[in-house]
Structure formats: structure tokens, C-alpha cells
Amino acid sequence: MEHNTSGFRLRLNLFDGIVIVLALAVGAFLAWTALKPAAPVPADPTVQATVRYTVRFQRWVPGTSALISEGDQIADNIKNFEIGHVVAVETAPARLQVLDHENRRYVWAEAEDFEDVLVTIEAPCVTSDESITVGGGYQVRVGAMAYLKGEGYLGSGPIVALEQGVQK
Numbered sequence: 001m002e003h004n005t006s007g008f009r010l011r012l013n014l015f016d017g018i019v020i021v022l023a024l025a026v027g028a029f030l031a032w033t034a035l036k037p038a039a040p041v042p043a044d045p046t047v048q049a050t051v052r053y054t055v056r057f058q059r060w061v062p063g064t065s066a067l068i069s070e071g072d073q074i075a076d077n078i079k080n081f082e083i084g085h086v087v088a089v090e091t092a093p094a095r096l097q098v099l100d101h102e103n104r105r106y107v108w109a110e111a112e113d114f115e116d117v118l119v120t121i122e123a124p125c126v127t128s129d130e131s132i133t134v135g136g137g138y139q140v141r142v143g144a145m146a147y148l149k150g151e152g153y154l155g156s157g158p159i160v161a162l163e164q165g166v167q168k
Contacts, residue, residue, distance in 0.1 A: 051125040051132055052087065052163045055146045057117040057155035058094065065091050065117040067153045074121055077147040077154060081135035084123025086150070092116045117155070119148075127164065 012020075072086040094114035097106040123134040131139045140159060147156045 049125055049127055049165050050122060051127075051134060051140060051165075052120060052122045053140050053142075053159055054118055054120045054161040055148060055155070056092075056157040056160045057119060058157045059096070059111060059114040060094075060117050060155070062113070062115050064153070065089060065115065068117065068119060068150060072150045074119075074148050074150050076135065076138050077149045077156075079137070081138040083135040083138045083140075083148070084121040086119055087122045088118075088120040090118045092118060116157075118160070119155070120161075125164075132162070132164065 068086060068089045070086050070088065073082060074084055074086060075082050092115065094111040094116045095108050096111055098109045099105075100107045125132050125134045125140070127133075131141070133139055140162060142159050142162050144159050145156060146159055148154070
């Protein structure tokens with residue numbers, strides 16, 4: 001007796017299976033790339049501008065603010081970023097927080113033998129949605145501590161003011 005099999009019978013070996021799987025994968029990838037929507041391209045993610053910010057150098061000996069003069073180049077003391085030039089220098093009484101024992105809270109008081117130096121720095125910057133960057137990588141934020149150096153002096157203190165888009 002003979003077995004008559006008239007139906008379609010597919011006999012694949014391992015090599016044929018690998019070729020078919022690779023062909024299906026390439027076809028799926030090409031279909032996916034052709035049908036996916038194009039990603040939106042932002043017009044200009046960064047904008048070049050000028051920024052002016054003020055740093056409060058805290059508790060300096062009176063008279064040492066004369067070391068800072070307009071036009072001095074200022075650099076970050078930690079990473080050596082050139083972060084602008086001095087456009088204004090002014091002194092103010094040194095302030096610090098002391099504990100008021102009677103009311104159990106901290107209050108601002110003046111330190112008699114010290115002065116604070118407010119240094120205003122101007123620099124070209126790159127602004128984006130996340131940050132303002134000067135000197136190729138130094139991010140400027142109000143409240144951030146700045147550790148700066150100039151010709152013959154070092155200073156540290158918070159950034160207390162920030163003004164974007166300054167016209168020269």
C-alpha cells in the first residue's frame with residue numbers, strides 16, 4: 001500500500017530557518033523606519049546672549065576690596081572657567097546670621113570688623129531651557145555659591161542677582 005500525500009509539505013533545515021528569520025527582521029525594521037513619524041527638530045535650543053550677575057564676597061577685611069577693579073578678568077577657582085569681567089564693585093556692611101536666644105530664632109546682624117564686597121560680573125552666555133552657562137561650562141544660578149579668583153585675590157559667596165540680555 002502506498003501512501004499518497006498530495007498536500008503541501010515544507011521541510012526546512014536550520015540554515016533555511018535562520019535566513020527566513022533574518023529576512024523577516026530586516027523587513028520589520030524597514031517597515032518600522034518608514035512608518036514612524038519624524039521627530040520634531042527644535043529651531044534653536046540655545047541662544048547666545050550677555051548676562052550680568054552679582055556675587056557677594058563675604059566677610060572681607062575692610063579695605064581689601066580695593067584689590068578688585070573694573071575690567072578684571074574673573075575665573076572659577078575650582079575648574080578654571082573664564083567667567084567674565086568685573087563691571088562694578090561696591091562694599092556693604094558684612095551681614096551674618098546669629099541666634100537670638102530670647103526669641104529662639106536666627107536674625108541678621110552686622111559684623112563690625114568685616115565688610116561684604118558686591119562684585120558685578122558681565123559675561124557672554126549660552127541660555128537654554130535648563131540653565132545659563134558662561135565660560136563654556138560654568139552654570140550661573142541665583143543662590144549658588146561661587147568660588148572665584150581674580151588678579152591677586154580669591155573670593156567666595158552666593159550669587160545674589162542675575163540679569164539676562166544686558167545691552168552694552
